[in-house]
Every structure is written in structure tokens, then in C-alpha cells.
Amino acid sequence: MIENEPLGPPATGPLEGRTVLVTGATSGIGYFAAEQLAGLGARVIVAARNPERATAATASIERHVPDAVVVQKRLDLADLASVRAAAASLTEEPRIDAIVANAGVIGYPGTAPRAVPPTTVDGFEIHFGTNHLGHFALIAALSARLHDWGTRVVHVGSLSHTLAKPPFDDAAQPSDERDFTLYARSKLAVTMFGFELARRFEAAGSTATSVVAHPGAAVDVLAPTREGVPATQPPVEAGWRRALVAALLHGKDAAARTLVHAAGAPDVRNGDFWGPAGVFEVRGAPARRRPRRKALDPATGAALVRLSEDLTGARLAV
Numbered sequence: 001m002i003e004n005e006p007l008g009p010p011a012t013g014p015l016e017g018r019t020v021l022v023t024g025a026t027s028g029i030g031y032f033a034a035e036q037l038a039g040l041g042a043r044v045i046v047a048a049r050n051p052e053r054a055t056a057a058t059a060s061i062e063r064h065v066p067d068a069v070v071v072q073k074r075l076d077l078a079d080l081a082s083v084r085a086a087a088a089s090l091t092e093e094p095r096i097d098a099i100v101a102n103a104g105v106i107g108y109p110g111t112a113p114r115a116v117p118p119t120t121v122d123g124f125e126i127h128f129g130t131n132h133l134g135h136f137a138l139i140a141a142l143s144a145r146l147h148d149w150g151t152r153v154v155h156v157g158s159l160s161h162t163l164a165k166p167p168f169d170d171a172a173q174p175s176d177e178r179d180f181t182l183y184a185r186s187k188l189a190v191t192m193f194g195f196e197l198a199r200r201f202e203a204a205g206s207t208a209t210s211v212v213a214h215p216g217a218a219v220d221v222l223a224p225t226r227e228g229v230p231a232t233q234p235p236v237e238a239g240w241r242r243a244l245v246a247a248l249l250h251g252k253d254a255a256a257r258t259l260v261h262a263a264g265a266p267d268v269r270n271g272d273f274w275g276p277a278g279v280f281e282v283r284g285a286p287a288r289r290r291p292r293r294k295a296l297d298p299a300t301g302a303a304l305v306r307l308s309e310d311l312t313g314a315r316l317a318v
């Protein structure tokens with residue numbers, strides 16, 4: 001059994017009066033992050049592509065957090081027209097204190113390369129297009145407001161980013177690759193954009209902050225079930241497999257703690273990298289972690305922003 005640090009109480013303190021937008025709050029880590037943020041008193045914006053799932057997630061949060069204030073926003077990150085419409089409507093908010101850019105298409109290891117990789121509505125490879133370009137377009141469209149509001153942007157990375165490498169020139173239309181390779185590259189892009197945005201906020205003297213947080217390795221089977229909120233991973237049968245998973249990984253509710261901490265805790269600084277405190281950063285309480293050097297390269301970060309601006313037509317205002 002691998003020993004991990006206990007989670008302990010959340011260090012964010014109460015979040016009353018704050019508004020936090022969570023993408024991908026209809027299942028998994030994003031759902032639990034939204035529920036936990038509501039439990040700390042934040043007004044939560046559930047940004048989701050599927051209105052039925054958004055309504056089910058909202059109802060579940062309201063069942064578990066009696067005084068929750070939850071609103072829904074339509075957002076399909078795989079469709080730039082939807083991203084633009086969501087951003088236009090979000091600029092009307094009085095303020096958004098934090099954005100948890102959590103939604104993601106996950107490519108699991110073991111899949112064979114596909115002859116025709118799935119794409120977003122705009123023709124971008126689905127992992128890069130959704131996980132990076134969709135969030136990039138949203139954040140860029142809101143960037144002037146984020147600067148004014150002093151918003152904290154939490155980019156949800158993944159340990160898998162360590163397996164990928166730049167450049168990203170062909171990431172939107174790659175040749176045959178395995179899903180996991182494409183996923184890892186999209187998460188490296190998410191991570192590098194997070195650090196590039198932090199450099200830009202700092203250079204602009206902004207009170208807005210950009211941080212990267214990764215949830216370790218999290219499974220539905222170790223998290224409590226929530227009525228109407230789907231589990232996206234295949235179930236793990238009881239027995240030695242379940243015991244192994246329980247010994248090594250953590251539940252998506254526990255994983256959400258790192259994102260919640262990154263969104264609301266006072267000890268989080270612009271340009272930080274947060275992840276679980278346990279062995280190999282796989283599970284445990286939120287802790288500041290050391291980013292890989294390749295993810296911090298400013299020239300590649302700037303090139304990624306130029307490419308993302310060209311592909312999406314969205315321009316960063318910082």
C-alpha cells in the first residue's frame with residue numbers, strides 16, 4: 001500500500017461572493033470541483049455543451065449543497081461559434097473571479113491509431129481542438145475582462161504532458177497518431193499556454209493570474225456516485241483490480257481538491273503549478289509542484305499563442 005498525505009480541510013477559506021466558472025462540470029473531476037466550490041459559498045457557472053447534463057449536474061449540486069447558487073452556460077469547446085457566443089455572454093457578468101478550464105476529451109493508452117482522427121466542428125484534431133484550442137479561444141475572447149476583473153485562470157493539465165514534446169505546428173491536423181499521444185500533446189499545449197498567459201499577465205502588471213493544476217490519476221469508481229451525473233470510465237470489478245486501483249489512484253472527488261485549491265486558495269501565485277502531494281503526484285492533497293522545464297520555454301509558449309490565434313481567430317488582449 002502506498003501511503004499518501006491525508007487531504008485535510010480545504011485551504012481556500014470561504015468563497016462567498018465569488019463567481020467561479022467551471023468547464024466540464026457535467027461529470028467527473030469538473031462536477032466535484034463545482035460541487036466543492038458551491039459548498040465553499042461560491043456562485044458557480046456550469047459551462048457545458050449538453051443542457052440536459054448541465055441541468056442534472058445543477059440539480060445534484062443543489063441536492064448536496066442546500067444554499068448553492070448555480071447557473072448554466074451553453075459552451076461546446078469543440079465548436080468555435082459556440083465558444084464565441086459563450087464568451088460574448090460571459091463578458092456581461094459583473095465579474096468572474098476564477099475559471100477552472102477543466103473540460104477535456106481524454107485519449108486513454110492502448111488505442112490504435114485511426115485512419116481518420118475525429119475532429120472538432122472547425123476541423124481540428126479532437127484533443128488539441130477541444131482541450132487546448134477551445135479553452136484558448138474562450139480565454140482569449142475574455143482576456144480583456146480577465147485583466148479588469150483580476151481573474152484567476154486554472155488550466156487543467158495532466159501528468160501525461162511529460163510524455164509529449166513541442167512543436168505544435170501539425171497538432172491541429174496531425175498524421176496518424178494514437179489517441180493517448182494526441183491527448184498528451186494537447187495537455188502539454190494546455191500547460192504551456194497556462195505558463196505563457198502567466199508571463200503575459202505579469203508583463204502587463206495585471207492582477208489576473210494564470211496557474212496550471214493537474215489532478216493526478218483519478219477514477220470514478222473511488223468517488224461517490226451522484227444521481228444523474230454519469231461516470232465516464234468503465235466500472236472496475238470488485239476484487240484484486242479494485243484493490244489495486246484503490247491503493248494507487250484516487251477518486252475524482254479527491255482529485256477535484258487540487259483544482260478547487262488552485263481556484264480559490266490565497267497561497268496560489270501567478271505561474272504556479274499545482275498537483276497532488278503524494279508519491280509521483282498521482283494522488284493526495286493539493287501541493288505546489290515543480291513544472292517540467294520544457295513546459296516553461298517562453299519561445300515555444302509564444303509560438304503556441306501565435307498558432308492558436310491564427311487557428312481560432314481569437315486574439316489575446318495581454
Ligand SMILES: NC(=O)c1ccc[n+]([C@@H]2O[C@H](COP(=O)([O-])OP(=O)(O)OC[C@H]3O[C@@H](n4cnc5c(N)ncnc54)[C@H](OP(=O)(O)O)[C@@H]3O)[C@@H](O)[C@H]2O)c1
Pocket residue numbers: 023024025026027028029030047048049050053075076077078079102103104105106130156157158159214215216217218219231232252
Ligand atoms: N481522470 C484523470 O485521471 C485525469 C488525469 C489527468 C488530467 N485529467 C483532466 O481532468 C479533466 C477532467 O477529467 P475527468 O476524468 O473528470 O473527465 P470526464 O469525467 O470524462 O469529464 C470530461 C468533461 O469534459 C466535458 N467535455 C468534453 N468535451 C467537451 C466539449 N466539446 N465542450 C464542453 N465540454 C466538454 C464533458 O462534458 P459532457 O458531459 O458533455 O461529455 C465532461 O463534463 C480533463 O481535462 C482531463 O484531461 C484527468
